[in-house]
Amino acid sequence: MKVLKFGGTSVGSIENMNNVKSIINDGDKKIVVLSAMSGTTNALVSIASKIETESIKEAIEEVESLHKKYVIVVNELLTDEDLKAQVATYVSERFNFLLECASKVFSIEVENEILAQGELLSTFMFNAFLQQEGVNSQLLAALDFMKIDAVKEPDVDYTKEHLNKALEVTPEAEIYITQGFICLDDNGAISNLQRGGSDYTATIVGAVIQAEEVQIWTDIDGMHNNDPRFVEGTQPISNLSFDEAAELAYFGAKILHPQTVLPVRADGIPVRLKNTMNPPASGTLISSNHVENGIKAIAAKDNITAIKIKSGRMLQAHGFLRKVFEIFEVYETPIDMITTSEVAVSLTIDDDKNLDKIVEELQTIATIEVDRKQSIVCLVGHSIVNHEETFKLFQILKDVKIRMISYGGSRNNISLLIDTQNKIETLQKLNEYLFELVTL
Ligand code: ADP
Numbered sequence: 001m002k003v004l005k006f007g008g009t010s011v012g013s014i015e016n017m018n019n020v021k022s023i024i025n026d027g028d029k030k031i032v033v034l035s036a037m038s039g040t041t042n043a044l045v046s047i048a049s050k051i052e053t054e055s056i057k058e059a060i061e062e063v064e065s066l067h068k069k070y071v072i073v074v075n076e077l078l079t080d081e082d083l084k085a086q087v088a089t090y091v092s093e094r095f096n097f098l099l100e101c102a103s104k105v106f107s108i109e110v111e112n113e114i115l116a117q118g119e120l121l122s123t124f125m126f127n128a129f130l131q132q133e134g135v136n137s138q139l140l141a142a143l144d145f146m147k148i149d150a151v152k153e154p155d156v157d158y159t160k161e162h163l164n165k166a167l168e169v170t171p172e173a174e175i176y177i178t179q180g181f182i183c184l185d186d187n188g189a190i191s192n193l194q195r196g197g198s199d200y201t202a203t204i205v206g207a208v209i210q211a212e213e214v215q216i217w218t219d220i221d222g223m224h225n226n227d228p229r230f231v232e233g234t235q236p237i238s239n240l241s242f243d244e245a246a247e248l249a250y251f252g253a254k255i256l257h258p259q260t261v262l263p264v265r266a267d268g269i270p271v272r273l274k275n276t277m278n279p280p281a282s283g284t285l286i287s288s289n290h291v292e293n294g295i296k297a298i299a300a301k302d303n304i305t306a307i308k309i310k311s312g313r314m315l316q317a318h319g320f321l322r323k324v325f326e327i328f329e330v331y332e333t334p335i336d337m338i339t340t341s342e343v344a345v346s347l348t349i350d351d352d353k354n355l356d357k358i359v360e361e362l363q364t365i366a367t368i369e370v371d372r373k374q375s376i377v378c379l380v381g382h383s384i385v386n387h388e389e390t391f392k393l394f395q396i397l398k399d400v401k402i403r404m405i406s407y408g409g410s411r412n413n414i415s416l417l418i419d420t421q422n423k424i425e426t427l428q429k430l431n432e433y434l435f436e437l438v439t440l
Pocket residue numbers: 006007008009010035196217218219220222223224225226227228229252253254255256299
């Protein structure tokens with residue numbers, strides 16, 4: 001069985017829902033994971049933040065305006081009067097729930113319940129649409145089987161047991177539709193896999209059922225070699241290894257949730273990235289194979305904080321780095337990049353929740369400088385550190401100030417730390433040097 005995931009744009013209009021129907025209705029049994037319609041999760045985030053700041057009137061207005069959009073979609077999507085009435089009732093229930101949330105005291109639990117409504121709405125509507133079109137489909141409730149543990153990792157054993165149960169008790173169907181993104185936490189409360197998490201749902205489900213393939217259908221023809229939002233003329237990459245895809249996703253390629261490939265990597269279950277608006281395009285195949293060497297793609301991750309730790313005591317001393325790392329460990333803050341010299345060590349973090357406490361402790365052993373608004377630009381490709389063309393990337397040194405370089409940490413990744421204000425220029429120039437300029 002395959003798992004196919006469709007993102008927000010793919011279920012974001014009636015035309016695209018028709019495309020999805022044609023793609024999935026091929027006679028093969030499959031599990032289909034859907035995101036919320038595009039724009040919905042952002043709207044729900046905004047509603048939750050209005051409740052948090054006690055702007056209740058604005059929160060209610062936003063709920064009502066989102067409800068109106070759904071009423072229009074339901075009226076256009078469904079022509080069968082019975083199904084239309086069923087869906088309209090369900091949609092009203094979800095929006096009444098959102099209105100109730102507006103009068104609750106804000107908490108993370110309330111926010112998570114609000115965020116879950118997008119996927120509940122899209123799957124219910126789309127399943128009804130398939131029934132109307134005579135497609136043999138059934139809904140599977142993700143909240144019956146998707147679960148994360150105390151450290152927010154997927155609880156694979158629970159998911160396996162409960163997904164199998166759900167499949168047993170659900171009437172036999174060709175297509176099972178389920179919600180991406182949403183799950184239960186270890187206390188059984190509604191939670192989620194973080195923004196963009198439907199990709200992760202698809203690979204978790206793929207691993208649990210040992211799918212033959214996981215397909216991620218989106219609004220672009222696969223992983224491009226640079227960020228198409230900032231660089232013109234980017235090209236799709238036909239093949240990526242799991243390692244390459246994992247690095248790109250982790251370092252900012254928005255097409256994939258950072259953790260997407262982790263659940264399927266060990267079992268070698270291929271992940272195919274495809275374009276809902278252009279199904280014949282070959283897209284990107286992510287698998288265990290390394291197809292070629294050299295720089296394949298560039299991605300950038302924002303909201304990075306750089307910390308420089310300077311101490312005379314580092315000179316010819318040992319044990320200093322251990323003390324530094326222990327402080328980050330105590331505050332459960334992962335370090336991304338690190339460079340050292342004889343008298344200083346610079347490192348980066350993207351989770352700055354505990355930054356003040358970390359800095360306070362570091363100051364007891366060293367002099368600290370903190371730079372915010374940094375970006376990591378990451379270059380990925382099999383064996384790039386040894387490739388003959390890689391030297392070209394260093395031409396970037398004449399264009400922008402590079403704060404740190406990480407080279408040789410792995411053979412497949414080179415990372416640069418820059419000021420976020422130079423990100424677009426850096427991505428564009430690197431594109432020129434690495435992918436556009438013809439070597440003479
Ligand atoms: P979905 O809603 O289908 O999950 P996303 O918006 O999460 O879609 O991801 C697709 C978008 O990712 C593309 O429209 C594109 O703008 C952006 N993107 C960023 N980097 C890349 C990249 N390297 N390759 C392809 N798309 C990328």
